[in-house]
Amino acid sequence: MEIATTHYLVLSGILFVIGLVGIVTRRNMIIVLMSIELVLNSVNLNLVAFSYQMSDLTGQVMAVFTIAVAAGEAAVGLGILVAFYRLHSSIDLEQATELRG
Amino acid sequence: MDFLVANGTAVLFYLFAVITVGSAIAVITMRNPMYSAISLLVCFLSMAALFLLRHAEFIAVVQVFVYGGGIMVLFLFVIMLVNLHKLKEMRLFGVQWPMAVILAILLIGLIVVVVMSVSFGPPNPYPEQLVDVDGEALGNSEAVGWHLYREYLLPFEIASIFLLVAMIGAVVLARKE
Numbered sequence: 238m239e240i241a242t243t244h245y246l247v248l249s250g251i252l253f254v255i256g257l258v259g260i261v262t263r264r265n266m267i268i269v270l271m272s273i274e275l276v277l278n279s280v281n282l283n284l285v286a287f288s289y290q291m292s293d294l295t296g297q298v299m300a301v302f303t304i305a306v307a308a309g310e311a312a313v314g315l316g317i318l319v320a321f322y323r324l325h326s327s328i329d330l331e332q333a334t335e336l337r338g
Numbered sequence: 339m340d341f342l343v344a345n346g347t348a349v350l351f352y353l354f355a356v357i358t359v360g361s362a363i364a365v366i367t368m369r370n371p372m373y374s375a376i377s378l379l380v381c382f383l384s385m386a387a388l389f390l391l392r393h394a395e396f397i398a399v400v401q402v403f404v405y406g407g408g409i410m411v412l413f414l415f416v417i418m419l420v421n422l423h424k425l426k427e428m429r430l431f432g433v434q435w436p437m438a439v440i441l442a443i444l445l446i447g448l449i450v451v452v453v454m455s456v457s458f459g460p461p462n463p464y465p466e467q468l469v470d471v472d473g474e475a476l477g478n479s480e481a482v483g484w485h486l487y488r489e490y491l492l493p494f495e496i497a498s499i500f501l502l503v504a505m506i507g508a509v510v511l512a513r514k515e
Contacts, residue, residue: 240351242458245392248355250449252362258442259366262435267371267417271378274409275362278385281397289392292464294485297478300397301486304404305497309504311409315416316511322420323514331432 245286252279266321266328270314277307351391357384369430371417375410382406393468396479 252275259272281300288296318328325332342349357380364377382405389398462468469475471484486494 239461240348240391242461243453243456244351244355245388246453247450248358248388250453251359251446254442254446254449255359255362255366257445258438262431262438263366264429264432265371267413267420268366268374271365271374271413274378274405275365275381278382278405281401282385282388285389285392285394285397288394289468290458290461292462292467294468294481297394297397297482298485298490300394301400301482302490302493302497304397304400305501308404308409309501311412312504312508313511315412316508318416319419319512328420 242286242290245282249279249282249286252276252282264330266318266330269330270311270318273314274307274311277303277310347391351388354384354387354391357381358388367430372414375413375417378413379406379410382410393462393465393478395477396482399479 256272256275256279259275260269263269263272281303284296284300284303286296288294288300321333322328361377361381361384365374365381368374368377382401386398386401386406389395389401466475469477469481471480
C-alpha cells in the first residue's frame with residue numbers, strides 16, 4: 238500500500254491545529270514557544286511531502302530555511318522570555334498586560 | 339508477518355504518525371514544562387522518521403541535529419532558569435479553551451475536506467531528480483547542497499545574516515542591566 242501525499246497533508250494539518258490550540262490557550266510562555274515550533278515543523282512536513290510529490294528538491298531546500306528561521310525564532314523568543322521573567326518573576330502570559338490600550 | 343513486510347512503509351507511516359500526534363497533544367496538555375519538553379523531543383524525532391519515509395534524508399538528519407540537539411537544549415536551559423515552583427498552582431489554560439478546542443476540531447475537518455477534494459497524481463514521478471547532481475546520481479544530501487549553493491545562494495547568505503542578528507538579539511535581550 239502506497240502512502241499518498243494526502244496522508245501527509247492531513248497529518249501536517251492536524252499538527253498545525255494542535256500547535257495553534259497550544260499557542261492560543263496555554264498560559265505558560267515556554268509551552269507557547271514549543272507550540273510555535275510544532276507549527277513550523279508541520280509546515281516542514283508539508284514542504285517535504287510536496288517535494289516528494291513533484292520530485293523537486295526546492296521543497297527540501299525551503300525546509301532547510303524554515304529550520305534556520307525556527308532556530309533564530311527560538312533563540313529570540315527564549316531571550317524575551319528570560320527578560321520577561323526578570324521583570325515579573327513569572328512566565329504567566331496573562332500578566333503580560335503592559336501594552337493594553 | 340507477511341502483511342508487515344508487504345506494507346512496511348504504510349505501517350511505519352501510521353506508527354510514526356500516531357506517535358507524532360500523541361506526543362504533540364502531550365506537549366500542550368502537560369502541567370510540568372519538563373514533561374512537555376521531553377514530549378516535544380519525541381515529536382521531533384518521530385517527525386524525522388516521517389521525513390526519511392519521504393526520501394528527505396538530509397532534512398531528517400538536520401531535524402535531529404537542530405531540533406533534537408540545539409533547540410531542545412535551549413528549552414531545557416530556560417525551563418531550569420525560571421522558577422517552576424510558582425507554576426504549580428497556576429491554571430493551565432486560559433478561559434477561552436473550550437471555544438478553542440471546538441474551533442480546532444472544525445479547522446481539522448475543513449483541512450481534511452479540502453485536502454481530500456484535491457487529487458494528486460502518482461507521487462515521485464522522477465525519482466532520480468531527488469538525488470541528481472549535475473546529471474549524476476549521487477545522493478540526497480549532495481543534491482540538496484547543490485541546489486542550496488547554486489540556485490539559492492543569496493537566500494542562504496541572508497539566512498546566515500538572520501542567524502547572526504538573532505544571536506545578537508538574544509544576547510542583548512537576556513543580558514543583565
